[in-house]
Amino acid sequence: MRILITGGAGYIGSHVLKALGKQGHDITIVDNLSTGFAKAITYGNLIVADLADRVKIESIFEAGKFDAVVHFAGSIVVPDSVTQPLFYYQNNTINSHFVLSMCDKFKIKYFIFSSTAAVYGMPESGVCHEDSELLPINPYGQSKLMTEHMLRDLAFANKGFKYIALRYFNVSGADPEGQIGQSFPKATHLIKAACEAATSKRTHMDLFGTDYPTKDGTCVRDYIHVSDLADAHVKALQFLEKGGESQPLNCGYGHGFSVKEVISRVKEITGVNFKVNELGRRAGDSASLTAESSRLSKLTGWKPKNDDLNIIIQSAYEWEKNRPY
Numbered sequence: 294m295r296i297l298i299t300g301g302a303g304y305i306g307s308h309v310l311k312a313l314g315k316q317g318h319d320i321t322i323v324d325n326l327s328t329g330f331a332k333a334i335t336y337g338n339l340i341v342a343d344l345a346d347r348v349k350i351e352s353i354f355e356a357g358k359f360d361a362v363v364h365f366a367g368s369i370v371v372p373d374s375v376t377q378p379l380f381y382y383q384n385n386t387i388n389s390h391f392v393l394s395m396c397d398k399f400k401i402k403y404f405i406f407s408s409t410a411a412v413y414g415m416p417e418s419g420v421c422h423e424d425s426e427l428l429p430i431n432p433y434g435q436s437k438l439m440t441e442h443m444l445r446d447l448a449f450a451n452k453g454f455k456y457i458a459l460r461y462f463n464v465s466g467a468d469p470e471g472q473i474g475q476s477f478p479k480a481t482h483l484i485k486a487a488c489e490a491a492t493s494k495r496t497h498m499d500l501f502g503t504d505y506p507t508k509d510g511t512c513v514r515d516y517i518h519v520s521d522l523a524d525a526h527v528k529a530l531q532f533l534e535k536g537g538e539s540q541p542l543n544c545g546y547g548h549g550f551s552v553k554e555v556i557s558r559v560k561e562i563t564g565v566n567f568k569v570n571e572l573g574r575r576a577g578d579s580a581s582l583t584a585e586s587s588r589l590s591k592l593t594g595w596k597p598k599n600d601d602l603n604i605i606i607q608s609a610y611e612w613e614k615n616r617p618y
């Protein structure tokens with residue numbers, strides 16, 4: 294297939310690029326390198342461009358004759374979305390609208406969208422099913438949900454366009470071959486922050502909120518290894534190619550760990566007793582989010598290989614120690 298990946302130089306995009314590249318697809322990557330790295334490009338042809346540059350992006354679509362688009366480019370930091378909501382709607386929703394208009398115009402057949410568990414908001418049981426109520430509690434989740442709505446409506450109107458919106462849970466870890474990993478500047482994600490503390494890249498880490506209604510008072514998340522997530526994209530695309538129906542699908546392991554559990558596991562694995570400051574709650578955080586992911590496995594044959602917090606942390610730590618970029 295001829296595939297366009299937006300945001301393919303970023304953390305998740307680069308792992309999906311590698312997985313699709315290994316399958317032999319002809320890939321073009323568009324990335325503005327705001328949080329991505331040219332060194333993360335292991336396959337295909339990188340074009341440095343911003344989705345807001347409508348003329349350039351349209352010319353890329355025109356020349357590319359793509360069969361599929363995998364759309365990552367966007368902003369992902371929940372607390373930032375609370376303080377800069379319009380930036381999130383611009384970058385995530387309005388730019389996605391433009392990408393979809395290009396897909397419609399240039400008759401793209403398949404679309405994989407990087408959506409998020411944040412579309413669920415604050416589910417009472419903490420367990421999210423694809424059919425659960427969608428009540429995002431932060432602009433990040435809302436901005437992604439609006440794109441899901443556009444996808445649903447476009448697929449209804451244009452029968453030649455099919456999509457899967459993968460609702461990611463907490464993606465972490467790094468490529469087992471050590472070639473790519475997470476190098477997001479000023480990273481805010483838990484496992485990344487803990488590994489930075491363990492490698493003395495920061496003096497300490499903060500723990501946000503100890504009064505949540507969870508087992509130990511800290512938030513619970515479903516941590517999924519980025520290589521398993523990448524494989525879910527490969528499977529989702531194959532599913533659409535075989536005639537599968539457009540829909541959102543959860544992508545997580547179905548069990549959660551609290552922030553305290555993750556931090557103590559990172560300390561155990563790295564052998565470093567870094568300093569942790571317990572602070573108040575961070576804006577936009579849900580108490581508990583875990584996935585019901587059986588639909589993804591049943592429909593696409595996705596079988597996670599790294600459903601083990603130790604493997605996730607170990608790979609993130611190895612990356613942090615040896616980072617080439």
Ligand code: UFG
Pocket residue numbers: 369370371409410411412461462463464481482483484486498499500501502511512513514515552575578582
């Ligand atoms: N946390 C800390 N200290 C840190 C970093 C995080 O205590 O230094 C806590 C957060 O407050 C939260 C938990 O760890 O309770 C997880 O936070 P992350 O920032 O790692 O991840 P989020 O859950 O906020 O968001 C991530 C993705 C979203 C996705 C969501 C789904 O960034 O795209 O997981 O669960 F929607």
